[in-house]
Amino acid sequence: MMDPVYSQSRSRSSSHASSSGQSVILNTPNDPTPEEKVRSREHEELLSDGSPFKAPRLPEIGYELPYNELPRSEIDRQRQIPPHHNLAHTYHAGVDPAASKPPSPSLVVKFKRATRVFWAEFFGTAVLALFGTAVNNQVALSNSPLVSNAPAGTYLSVSFGWALAVMLGVFVSGGVSGGHINPAITLSMAIFRRFPWYKVPVYWLAQISGAVFGAGLTYWNYSTAINLYEGGTGARTIEKTGGLFFTNPLPYTTNYLCFYNEVLMTAILMIFVVAVGDEGNTAPPKNLGPFVVFWVVFGLASTLGMQTSFALNPARDLGPRIVTWLAGYGGGVWSVRSSYWFSVAILGPVFGAILGCFVYDFFIATERVPDCAMHRTRDIRALVKKFRDITPLKDPEQTNLTKYERQRPSRDFPAGRRLPTTHVDETSSARTTSHRYNSLTRG
Incomplete structure (x- = not known):
């Protein structure tokens, strides 16, 4: 049945067209509009690839x-x-x-999924040791006329090179393993940031072995220059070239002063490392964190690193020291300055990182820091409350003490002891004892 409104409009249009002498083409309700024709043509093009699904028919308004x-x-x-x-x-x-079904992963993908974190820390620390020990060798060896005609750097180059080494190492491993590349940082994260303890040995192994690998590449690259600098093929002395790989403090310093110096520098470094990840503070974007660490290391090396050669990282000293021991420098690398390698180069950064993380988490860290151990004090309060609830009172009869009597300490109720308060149950008008305790000092 045709709509009367539609029939009237059609008759009006017909009469108008006949009176004006023009031909009028009327669209019936079943005829598609030009827009619908274009839309249907686009649907046909989309379905021309053999797709088994048909385009849904759009209902009329x-x-x-x-x-x-x-x-x-x-x-x-x-x-x-x-x-x-x-x-x-x-x-x-x-x-x-x-x-x-999605294809099963290949053997290479399975291998990377199982060991990706290890290799991220390995190659990140390798990059750190490679760039750092390389800048030491370049600056020192180029100052000898037997090796180079002109010096190739100063102490500023050393500071810049080590800062660049840390930044590039974090870039290599940061997105996969967190970019620790430092055993002291890994230990601090396990203590204060709930980093899994079972991963700590894996990280340490990757970091130390990576430092050995990176320092080995540097030694292989500069072995000929080292021979010229030492004055003979195979000649190796700790005094001349050993300090180009591991930390070598100045003669006037003591181990106590060097230990303090390493603790101070590593604590400052750790404060900035954890501050970078604090979203409630002025944390930079994720991909700019390594640049912040770059400037921190550069500043520490330029201002506080002269006396100890700034270890800041147990793997940075231990890995290259192992390389020199294997390269012919002898067992003296372990006995320099009364086991300096352990008492200062390892313990100093470890204590410094722990101190720096504690200072930041206790005084500065915001509530937006994930897994901060300092922010979980509610567990300790619950433990104390549980202990107080199970502690019996010496005199359960004294439950109706006045405010003055509760404030005044006595022999049976010394100061600081909590007493049960009483309240009246309105439904039964019976006096009952509450399990909540009020402090004597409050009343």
Whole structure:
């Protein structure tokens, strides 16, 4: 049945066209508009790739469809269909169900998933040791006329090179393992930031072995220059070239002064390391964190690093020291300055990192720091409350003490002891004892 409004408008249009002598083409309700023709052509082009799914028919305005027939995206439709319907639909579409499953990972992918964190710390620390020991060798060896015609750097170059080494090492490993590349930082994170303890030995092994690998590459690269500098092939002395790989303090310093120096520098470094990850503080974007660490290391090396050659990292000293021991420098590398390698180069950064992390977490860290051990004091309060609840009172009869009597300490109730308060149950008008305790000083 035709709509009367539509028939009147059609008759009016016909009469107007006949009176004006012009031909008028009228579109019936079933004829598609030009926009619908373009839309249908686009749907045909989208389905020309052999897709088994048909484009949903768009309903006309004012026409109601049942809920199950409303057009939805294919992803939503597949989620609402039971699994056996999906399987039947796949068979009807001519697609093998086994082919729709994602392929199993290759052996290389499985290997990386199992060892990616280890290799990230390994190569990150290797980059640190490579760039750091290389700048030491370049600056020192180039000052000899037997090796180079002109010096190739100063102490400022050493500071810049080590800061660059730390930054590049963090870039290599930061997104995978966190970019510790420092056993002292790993230990501090385990103590204060709930880093898994079972990962600590794995990180330490990766960091020390990576430092050995990086320092070994540097030694291999500069072995000929070292021979010229030492004055003979195979000649190796700790006084001339040993300090180019491991830390070598100045003669006037004592081990106590060097230990304090390392603790101070590493504590400052650790404060900035944990501050970079504090979203409640002025934390930079994630990819700019290594640049902040770069300037921190550069500043420490330029101002406080002269006396001890700034270890700041147990792996930075231990790894290259192992390389020199294997390269022919002898067992003297372990006995320099009464086991300086352990008492200062290892213990100093470890204590400094722990101190720096404690200072920041206790005084500065915001509540947005994830897994901060200092912010979990509610567990200690619960433990104390539990202990107080199970502590019996000496005189349970004295529950109706006045405020003055509760404030005044006595022999049976000394100062600081908590007493049970009483309240009246309005429903039974019976005096009951509450399990909550008020302090004597409060009343």
